[in-house]
Amino acid sequence: MVNEILRQKIYFALFRGATIFSVATLLFVLLYILKEGSGVISIKFLTGMWSHADITEGGIFPAIIGTFCLAIGVCIVSIPVGICTAIYLNEYAKDNYFTRIIKLAIRNLAGVPSIVYGIFGLAFFVLFLNMGTSLIAASLTLGCMTLPWIITASEEALKAVPYSFREGSYALGAAKWETIRKIVLPNSLSGMLTGSILGISRAIGETAPIIMVGATFYISYLPTSPFDKFMALPYHLYILATQHSSPYAREYAMGTSLVLIALVFILNSGVFILRYNLRKRKEW
Amino acid sequence: MVSITALMILIGIFFFLFATGIQAFAEISLHDFFLKATWNPAAYTEPAWGILALITGTLMVTFGALIISVPLGIASAIYLAEICAPKPREIIKPLIEMIAGIPSVVLGLIGILLLSPLVAGIFNLSNGLNALTSSIIVGIMVLPTIITISEDVLTSLPKEFREASLALGATRWQMIKMTLIPAASSGILAAVMLGLGRAVGETMAVLMVAGNSLAMPTSFFDPVRPMTASIAIEIKEVVKGSLHYEALFAVGLVLFIITFAVNFISDMIIEKRTRQYKW
Numbered sequence: 001m002v003n004e005i006l007r008q009k010i011y012f013a014l015f016r017g018a019t020i021f022s023v024a025t026l027l028f029v030l031l032y033i034l035k036e037g038s039g040v041i042s043i044k045f046l047t048g049m050w051s052h053a054d055i056t057e058g059g060i061f062p063a064i065i066g067t068f069c070l071a072i073g074v075c076i077v078s079i080p081v082g083i084c085t086a087i088y089l090n091e092y093a094k095d096n097y098f099t100r101i102i103k104l105a106i107r108n109l110a111g112v113p114s115i116v117y118g119i120f121g122l123a124f125f126v127l128f129l130n131m132g133t134s135l136i137a138a139s140l141t142l143g144c145m146t147l148p149w150i151i152t153a154s155e156e157a158l159k160a161v162p163y164s165f166r167e168g169s170y171a172l173g174a175a176k177w178e179t180i181r182k183i184v185l186p187n188s189l190s191g192m193l194t195g196s197i198l199g200i201s202r203a204i205g206e207t208a209p210i211i212m213v214g215a216t217f218y219i220s221y222l223p224t225s226p227f228d229k230f231m232a233l234p235y236h237l238y239i240l241a242t243q244h245s246s247p248y249a250r251e252y253a254m255g256t257s258l259v260l261i262a263l264v265f266i267l268n269s270g271v272f273i274l275r276y277n278l279r280k281r282k283e284w
Numbered sequence: 285m286v287s288i289t290a291l292m293i294l295i296g297i298f299f300f301l302f303a304t305g306i307q308a309f310a311e312i313s314l315h316d317f318f319l320k321a322t323w324n325p326a327a328y329t330e331p332a333w334g335i336l337a338l339i340t341g342t343l344m345v346t347f348g349a350l351i352i353s354v355p356l357g358i359a360s361a362i363y364l365a366e367i368c369a370p371k372p373r374e375i376i377k378p379l380i381e382m383i384a385g386i387p388s389v390v391l392g393l394i395g396i397l398l399l400s401p402l403v404a405g406i407f408n409l410s411n412g413l414n415a416l417t418s419s420i421i422v423g424i425m426v427l428p429t430i431i432t433i434s435e436d437v438l439t440s441l442p443k444e445f446r447e448a449s450l451a452l453g454a455t456r457w458q459m460i461k462m463t464l465i466p467a468a469s470s471g472i473l474a475a476v477m478l479g480l481g482r483a484v485g486e487t488m489a490v491l492m493v494a495g496n497s498l499a500m501p502t503s504f505f506d507p508v509r510p511m512t513a514s515i516a517i518e519i520k521e522v523v524k525g526s527l528h529y530e531a532l533f534a535v536g537l538v539l540f541i542i543t544f545a546v547n548f549i550s551d552m553i554i555e556k557r558t559r560q561y562k563w
Contacts, residue, residue, distance in 0.1 A: 008457035012367055018359035019368070022427055023376055026383040029394060029424065036397070085290040102291060104551060109294055111478065111547035112540055113485025115512045119519060119536045120297050123304060127524050144293055151290070205387025208487035208516055234389045234488075241393045242492055250397055257390040264385050272378060 030261075037258030040251055046259070050218060050231070060256055065222050066135075066215070066230035067263070071204050073139025073226070074146060079196045081143075082150030086192070089151070090158040091180055103155075110148035117145040118209030126213055136226035138214035142206060146199040153195020157188040190278050194271045201267035205260060207234040233260040298540070305537035308333075308530035317534065321500045323514070325528040333531055335538070337500045341415070341508030344501060345490055346483040348419025349426055354476055357430030361472075364431070365438035366460055377435070384428035392492030395421040400493060409505060413495035416504040421489045426479035433478060437471030438464060470557045477550035481543045487512040511535050 048059025089106075093099045121141025131137040161184050169179040215235035223230040233256055240253035309317070312333045320334025364373050399420060400412030407416075441464055449459040465472075495507020496517070509517075515532050522528040 004455045004458065008455045011457050011461075012363075015359045015363040015367060018356050019363040019376075022356045022360045022431065023380070025424060026380065026428065029386065029391070030383060032394060032398065033390065081290045104548075106294065107551060108544050108547040109297075111481045111485075112543050113487065113512060115485065115487045115515050116301065116536050116540050116543075117297070119515060119533060120300055122519065123524075123533070124296075124300055144297065147290060147294065201385060205385070205389070207387070207389040208491075208512070211516060212519055234387055237393060238389050238488065238492070241396055250393075253393055254397070257387075257393055261386060261390060264387065265382060268382060268385050272381075 033254060033258055033261060036251070037254035037256075040248075040255035041258065045252075045255060060231075060233070060236060060259065062219065062222055063231040063233045063236040063256070064259065066232045067204050067234075067260070069135055069223055069230060070138055070142065070210070070232060071200055073135060074142045074200055074203050075196075077139055077143030078146045078150055078199070082147050082196065082199075083154050083192050085147075086151045086154030086158060087180065087185075090155050091176075091184065106148050106151050110152055113208075114145055114206050115208040117141055118212045120144070121209060122212040132227065133212075133214045133216075133229055134227045135214060135223050135230050138210050138230070138232075139226075141209050141213045142203045145206070145209065146203045149199040149202070150192075150196050153199065154188075154192040157191025157195065158184065160191060161187045190274060194274050194278075197267055197271050201264045201271075204267075205234055205264055207238055210235055211238075233263070301533060301537050301540055304530055305533040305535075308527065308534040311527055312531065312534075317531075323498055325518070325522075325531060331527075335511065335514075335535060337498060338509060338511045338514050338535070339538075340501055341490075341494065342484060342510040342512070344415045344504065344508055345418050345422055345486075345494060345510055346480060348415060348504060349422035349483045350476070350480060352420060352423030353427045353430055353479060357427050357475075357479070358434055358472060360431050361434035361438060362460060362465075365435045366456070366464065377432070380428045380431055384432065387488075388425055388486055389488040389492070391421050391425055392489040395489060395493035407505060411495070411507070413493055413507055414505050415494065415501060415508045418490045418494040418508070418510075419504070421493055422483050422486050425486060425489060426482050429482060430475050430479045433475035434468070434472045437468045437475065440471075441467055470553050474550040474553045474557075477546055477553070481546040481550070484546065485512060485539065485543050487516055491516050511539050515539075 045059045046064070047061050050058045050060060050062055089099065089103060093102075118141065121137060121144070125131050125137040125140050126133055131140075165183050165187065166179055169183045174182070210232055214229060215232040216229045217231070217236060217239045219229055219231060237253045237256040237260065240249045240256065244253075246252075317333055317335060318339075319336055320332065321336040321340075322332035322334050323338060324332040364376060368376075395417055396413075400417050402412065403414070403417045403420075404410070404412030445463050445467060446459060449463040450456070454462065490510045491513040494509060494513060496509045496513065497507035498509055499506070501508045515535055518528070519532050522532065
């Protein structure tokens with residue numbers, strides 16, 4: 001028995017060590033970005049136009065706006081379609097072999113690498129539909145990529161609404177659509193939205209697809225139409241880090257990644273707060 | 285209607301990739317494509333289309349990343365789910381989920397600025413951009429995925445398992461080892477498979493830190509160029525409809541099939557698991 005307790009102590013210490021190591025590594029990554037990046041953050045850096053000749057003179061405002069437009073584009077493309085598809089699959093579609101295959105395929109598409117969506121977007125939206133490398137092609141490409149994530153998350157939210165709610169509504173004589181609109185949706189909408197926001201926050205950090213379908217490193221104007229090219233934070237920092245000759249490039253890349261991470265974290269913390277309030281309210 | 289459009293799009297992606305990628309095989313034999321190590325599409329006289337070196341790069345980085353992240357991830361998940369006091373867990377779990385949201389391009393940047401000089405210094409190499417460095421970066425990337433999913437699996441095990449085991453006189457470690465880990469093993473396996481899928485498909489981090497060499501790697505200190513990075517580098521420069529363009533789509537198709545299969549297997553594991561245990 002003493003032996004067993006000793007063994008337990010050894011293993012627990014081992015596991016604690018592993019956890020501390022993992023968490024410390026992850027924290028270190030975060031703090032390193034914060035430390036290296038905060039040096040270049042200034043009002044000029046955040047609101048100035050990009051200056052190509054001397055990068056210390058300009059800011060990343062167009063890249064922030066580009067990423068922002070892209071996020072809105074992706075929302076427009078994928079959230080309505082994703083939520084409608086989830087409602088259809090979960091509420092209307094018969095639970096037969098075909099539906100199960102579709103659901104399985106959607107779940108698996110959620111794990112397909114972003115670069116594969118990128119080449120699809122290049123071939124289909126940019127070349128085949130002749131949109132050129134543009135904001136709209138990038139929104140559609142990233143929209144296709146986030147669609148499976150949003151469908152899966154929305155389905156989970158719909159499943160979480162107890163079946164008795166629906167039965168209660170039917171018993172009162174409500175039709176199917178009435179039930180969905182007045183009972184199912186109000187109880188699952190926030191869950192669907194949290195899933196969608198998480199999807200969008202992952203999409204704005206994606207770099208590989210937008211390299212091919214629309215982002216440029218430098219343009220002198222802000223995008224005004226969906227067919228314009230645009231600057232985007234992740235692509236900007238990728239070029240700064242790998243292909244820029246200025247001695248300050250890496251420092252500025254760090255600053256750019258700090259801005260990008262801040263954006264992602266703001267979106268994610270919104271989700272956490274929403275989810276927390278949601279759990280408190282639900283009592284079934 | 286909307287949902288049918290969405291489904292059409294998603295199915296369309298596969299067919300589009302397939303239709304373009306398959307054309308490459310009209311001119312490149314399957315044997316040359318998969319088993320030759322030389323990838324040199326831009327050569328004037330004799331372009332070479334073997335992706336073996338690229339596949340090896342992908343496998344090395346994935347394997348290295350999993351060696352780093354699987355033991356750490358599972359151990360951390362067990363610690364967080366079973367050993368840790370509730371207070372620190374409440375802080376650590378959201379923290380890990382937050383960190384999972386860091387875009388891979390940022391991790392790639394850290395790989396270039398911090399890790400590669402470190403690796404070069406420790407192993408006395410002239411250049412730290414190699415398979416080892418990218419394995420570490422991709423490992424850090426998949427670590428949160430493995431931790432959160434395994435932890436969810438462990439905490440979803442019924443309380444009775446723990447109580448029964450402890451009532452039989454087991455120590456907590458014996459309970460974890462003999463009861464919880466076997467019961468959670470398929471779920472943990474699914475978590476590892478999901479991590480694997482992410483590692484195979486990771487593009488930006490490997491593009492930035494793997495070193496981009498087309499030579500067949502012989503050790504973890506060699507620079508490599510995984511499939512994802514090759515597509516990202518070359519696709520912008522090729523002419524649409526050329527053999528090179530089609531060949532890159534074929535590489536994309538291979539990636540698609542690998543990740544789809546990996547996800548499919550982990551899905552099957554989870555499915556079987558939920559049917560097997562009805563608690």
